[in-house]
Amino acid sequence: MPEMKNETHFAQFNFPEAPNITTPPPGPKAKALLERQEQVDSQVLTYPHMIPLAPDDGLGATVKDVDGNCFIDLSGGVGVLNVGHSHPAVVEAIKAQCDRAVHMLDFPGEARVKLSEKVLEVIPPGLRGEAKVFLCGPTGSDAVEAGVKLAKMHSGKPGVISFEGGWHGVTGTGLAATGKRGVRDACLPVMPEVSIIPYAYCYRCRFGLTYPSCDLQCAKFLEHVVRDPDTPATNPGCLLIEPIQGEGGIVVPPDGYLQEVRRICDEYGLILIMDEIQTGFGRTGAMFASELWDITPDILLASKTMGGGLPLAAVIMKKELDTWAPGSHVGTFRGNLLSCVSGLASIEAVEEDGLAQRSQELGAKGLERLRAIAESSPYIGEVRGKGLFMGMEFVKDKESKEPAPDILQQVVATCFQKGCMVWKSGRWNNVGRMMPALVITEELLMKGIDIFEQEVQALG
Numbered sequence: 243m244p245e246m247k248n249e250t251h252f253a254q255f256n257f258p259e260a261p262n263i264t265t266p267p268p269g270p271k272a273k274a275l276l277e278r279q280e281q282v283d284s285q286v287l288t289y290p291h292m293i294p295l296a297p298d299d300g301l302g303a304t305v306k307d308v309d310g311n312c313f314i315d316l317s318g319g320v321g322v323l324n325v326g327h328s329h330p331a332v333v334e335a336i337k338a339q340c341d342r343a344v345h346m347l348d349f350p351g352e353a354r355v356k357l358s359e360k361v362l363e364v365i366p367p368g369l370r371g372e373a374k375v376f377l378c379g380p381t382g383s384d385a386v387e388a389g390v391k392l393a394k395m396h397s398g399k400p401g402v403i404s405f406e407g408g409w410h411g412v413t414g415t416g417l418a419a420t421g422k423r424g425v426r427d428a429c430l431p432v433m434p435e436v437s438i439i440p441y442a443y444c445y446r447c448r449f450g451l452t453y454p455s456c457d458l459q460c461a462k463f464l465e466h467v468v469r470d471p472d473t474p475a476t477n478p479g480c481l482l483i484e485p486i487q488g489e490g491g492i493v494v495p496p497d498g499y500l501q502e503v504r505r506i507c508d509e510y511g512l513i514l515i516m517d518e519i520q521t522g523f524g525r526t527g528a529m530f531a532s533e534l535w536d537i538t539p540d541i542l543l544a545s546k547t548m549g550g551g552l553p554l555a556a557v558i559m560k561k562e563l564d565t566w567a568p569g570s571h572v573g574t575f576r577g578n579l580l581s582c583v584s585g586l587a588s589i590e591a592v593e594e595d596g597l598a599q600r601s602q603e604l605g606a607k608g609l610e611r612l613r614a615i616a617e618s619s620p621y622i623g624e625v626r627g628k629g630l631f632m633g634m635e636f637v638k639d640k641e642s643k644e645p646a647p648d649i650l651q652q653v654v655a656t657c658f659q660k661g662c663m664v665w666k667s668g669r670w671n672n673v674g675r676m677m678p679a680l681v682i683t684e685e686l687l688m689k690g691i692d693i694f695e696q697e698v699q700a701l702g
């Protein structure tokens with residue numbers, strides 16, 4: 243167990259003055275950059291439409307814009323920055339590697355092998371000593387492609403089961419398995435033989451039931467889908483699931499659900515692919531969220547923060563699944579050396595600074611405050627989360643639970659004006675999301691939540 247670090251230790255990773263708004267954002271320099279960007283970058287971009295940020299400098303869970311405003315960043319790069327912006331160990335590792343070599347394909351340089359060894363040390367206990375890694379990179383979507391491909395090749399079965407509200411990326415397989423219909427349905431047809439079934443989203447239970455008297459009807463439905471030969475699921479060989487849905491709105495399944503999913507996969511011979519691309523490396527209060535429910539996946543997908551801020555992704559598979567022939571999955575940027583050293587430094591920082599435990603402790607405090615805010619607001623129907631992975635579901639009223647994306651957008655925009663970046667997620671874009679770098683200080687987290695509270699209260 244690493245020695246617990248105190249707040250003074252974490253203060254060094256953040257700009258001390260945050261939040262500090264000196265020019266209402268966007269200030270003149272930010273405006274100019276946003277305008278230049280609009281001239282050259284495709285309109286497909288999303289984030290600058292959400293908040294008008296033109297970043298200049300980042301440290302830990304804080305960001306400065308080009309006009310000198312300093313923000314508390316509760317977005318954490320949407321899962322990329324568990325150790326924060328410009329962690330000194332990560333910066334040092336990248337600089338040192340730059341002088342040597344940056345890209346060496348699959349050849350076993352020290353940086354690459356060390357990273358794989360480290361990944362195999364920190365994976366869920368049931369996989370340790372039993373697994374191998376494929377650095378498929380660079381993005382999470384690549385890991386989804388490779389992981390599902392491996393499952394298909396190994397099982398010889400075409401079918402994939404995935405979940406409503408799930409998000410697995412934007413390439414062929416990920417898009418087909420993604421339960422958010424907006425992006426998928428715009429480019430039909432997608433890869434066939436993917437069956438998307440209800441997730442354990444208790445706040446909006448698809449079966450109209452309440453936990454625990456529901457007796458996990460959602461898991462029973464999964465069992466029906468894989469057992470009954472006449473359901474639309476075509477010969478499923480694998481199941482692709484997030485242990486907590488991130489883009490879907492920080493949807494935390496109730497206790498017992500993932501254990502049931504594991505049992506069903508075992509009983510019906512499905513390969514369980516756990517997509518921990520957003521939840522990995524300390525985010526949810528454990529190194530991987532699978533550990534929160536003591537689940538051992540057959541295939542584990544990792545990316546985002548795995549590279550410490552640089553693009554990196556991996557498929558981690560049980561050794562007995564590592565049956566694909568050499569060359570059956572390729573890709574130029576697999577295991578880029580800068581990403582490997584950056585990733586190694588980042589995972590070591592998560593371990594050395596006890597960031598999983600820190601996430602659990604700060605997350606518990608954060609969730610308690612957010613739940614109190616929700617109690618006194620007519621617009622927050624539910625607060626959910628594990629560790630520093632926290633979501634607030636905005637509704638028009640708590641009776642109808644009608645999603646309120648406009649109200650959330652207003653809160654996100656005004657929080658930004660006050661110096662705090664809150665993110666969005668959810669099937670209707672109505673779930674506020676806080677997932678700061680795990681090196682955030684308690685003081686900064688609470689200041690960020692103070693701003694959120696003021697803006698929620700201002701709604702009336």
Ligand SMILES: Cc1ncc(COP(=O)(O)O)c(C=O)c1O
Pocket residue numbers: 381382383384386409410411412484488489517518519520545546
């Ligand atoms: C759970 C999950 N899987 C896959 C992806 C896709 O990753 P990328 O955007 O890096 O392709 C994401 C991205 O948000 C994700 O959250």
